[in-house]
Amino acid sequence: MHKKTSLALAILLAAGVAAPVMAAKVPAGTELAAKQEIVFNNGAEPATLDPQKMEGTPESRIARNLFEGLVIQDDKGNILPGVATSWDVNDNNTVFTFHLRDDAKWSNGDPVTAGDFVFAWQRAVDPKTASPYSWYIEMTTMANASDIINGKKSPDQLGVKALDDHTLQVVLDKPIPYFIRMLGHTTMVPANKKVIDQWGEKWTSPDHFVGNGAYTLTDWVVNERIVLKRNPNYWDDKDTVVNQITVLPIESENSELSRYKAGEIDITNGSTPIAIEHFRQLKKDIPEQIHTTGQVGTYYYSFNNKKAPFDDARIRKALSFAIDRNVITDKITGQGEIPAYAFVPDITAGFTPVVPAWAKLTQKERVEEAKKLMKEAGYGPDHPLSFELLYNTSDNHKKIAIAVAAMWKQSLGVNVSLVNQEWKTYLATERAGDFQVARAGWVGDYNEASTMLDLLTTANGNNYARYSNPEYDMLMADSKSVVDETKRNEMYNQAAKLLDRDMPVAPIYQYSTTRLVKPYIGGYPAANPEDIFYFKDMYVVKH
């Protein structure tokens, strides 16, 4: 149901109506702890704290608290005003004018101006910055972004300008309907020119750091911790409750768990799945501390669509049908993952997926169907199919690969050899197309169906399945300029139908985030599908 409200709110916001502000909402009568401090395990050491250079989740989870963009999100993923209080759009949906709040300040007291956004976005596309996420601005179709990245134009020609200190104008080449949603990304937050000019690449060190978020950086010991302290200059500081956040980079799931149990961590990272045997025990011991949220992301197997016999849709479909997804989500992962029969997760905002026909069959019926398809394609007991299944090193991937291989063997008599490669080697293999079937996963950059569907277009650099269908490409290209949500939804479903027909990849499950949160932490977001949360919305109850 919340999808509809989110939609309505997005439309409301697109029209420039200000919505209520999110802040820590402490219920009346709650007794707060004297020590308002939270320890959060981030699961990895961030590669950088420079928002225009970051690309991964560990980075953006910290950056969201150090910087604030034009828009932010509430606990359910709805768009809320951030530094922008309202905005106007022209009739073509290509020129956006943002009105910025006049009380937004940097942690050094400087006012946050429209010029800070212009500087940041120019910086993100400037080849000299060498940002691995400059393509994100390219994807918004902001005027001249591609040419600047290619070195054909200078950064000051980017389609963004400050009409005055509090008015920002953005010009897009195409009326990207989800542009406002894309603004929540950390690449799009402002940057303080004065500080960056003065300190160069060292501006993110705690001694020099200046941000405009609810927190500022006070301590950074690589591979041990990052400490954020409340920023008194933040415009909504009066509603912030938590004074200090300690961010840990613990990667080992076991260490994380023992430190959580020892009371040294309040919120776990949620990205590394908890081993099922531990999870079952936790579910018995502390069920109220387990928080599971669906995620815009899919775990799937890529078929190499350019390599025989996987260039035959019948083979791909047969293999996909024969995977018993319920076994995987119940017995192997078991943390609230949903079996996936289509590429776009159900939770995606503004998208009502049509359930494929085969998803409604029982597993037995699917296997029958699969056997028929295999026979048609010329494979059977006397001529079994043999291939390699590639996955990157991880317990979880290994368990799933073993299970799927067994399912294929049992139902279709297929001989699968498992190939396991270390992460970067696996990436290189996948990119070179040197595989037959490979484990893969994709998590959306923003909460909209195109973030998933675009992946399988011919020109997409991440389309390792090498699926190529002109009809599909055309549909996705056309959808970019359809503002009407219902119409776009229809087009996405048409595209999804093509995927179901051709089965370039076998979706396995829809990702979820499972986190342990101490019972005394209030304000932890209930259901943000992009796993976006802000410490400014939380509080610590007396315990």
Place this chain on the structure above:
Amino acid sequence: MLKFVFKRLIEAIPTLLVLILVSFVLMHAAPGSPFTGERSLPPEILANIEAKYGLDQPLYVQFFHYLGGLLQGDLGPSFKYKDFSVNELVGQSFPVSAEIGLWAFLTAVVLGVLFGVVAALKQNTWVDYGVMSLAMTGVVIPSFVLAPLLVLIFAVHLRWLPAGGWNGGEWMYMLLPVLAMAAHYISSIARIMRGSMIEIMHSNFIRTARAKGLPAGYIIWRHALKPALLPVISYLGPAFVGIITGSVVIETIFGLPGIGQLFVNGSLNRDYSMVLGITVLIGALTIMFNAIVDIMYAYIDPKIRY
């Protein structure tokens, strides 16, 4: 003696050069690059990034460029941790590993030698069996089992000590990692020490000392300990470098910001400059401590000196 030290230093240079060259080639031969991520980058963006880090240059140019920097003490920028240079990262993490390593080393030497001597003197009694079975357990139980076990007992159940973290090197945070790290070495040293002590105690000069009627404590302290330590010292030289350059297992389990984690993550991330920098550091330390062991040998054993 000076000439000896000088000779060792000169010998170290070609060794280090070969080490750098081999590591450099191996690093670049590994599939993927520092900038291969989950999301493949559009070619023009990848080109911008490679230009920034000089990866667009031919390999030999990159190699000499690296050597040039190294001569000036510059280990280059980290390809993974973009806000830091390798010098800064190593400067921040090496002291942590070294501090834990030093304490673990001291604990190992003191307890290991003590246990070894006690077991040797009480040879074939229950004391000997007790100490040696404990030592055997220490050798057999790997640190990745022992460390979580210690955490479980002292941090999760008893809550006496923190389960991890460094906190600027407070002793409370160091106790468990030091113990987990030292355990294996205590056992090894105890076993070596016991063996060599038993051998020494049966040698002629000890028998002579006993025949002269010297007190047992004096014999052990004055005559037996020094020669019995020789095998321990030859074991300790290489062990010392290993111990102070960090254990990735201990650092991962306790969440310590040491050099072991940097090194392992560096190779997984293909952080070329980081891996090379730490290789050079460990290489140089290994050469240095082997030389120190040789010198100590010469000091303890006159047979080598003369």
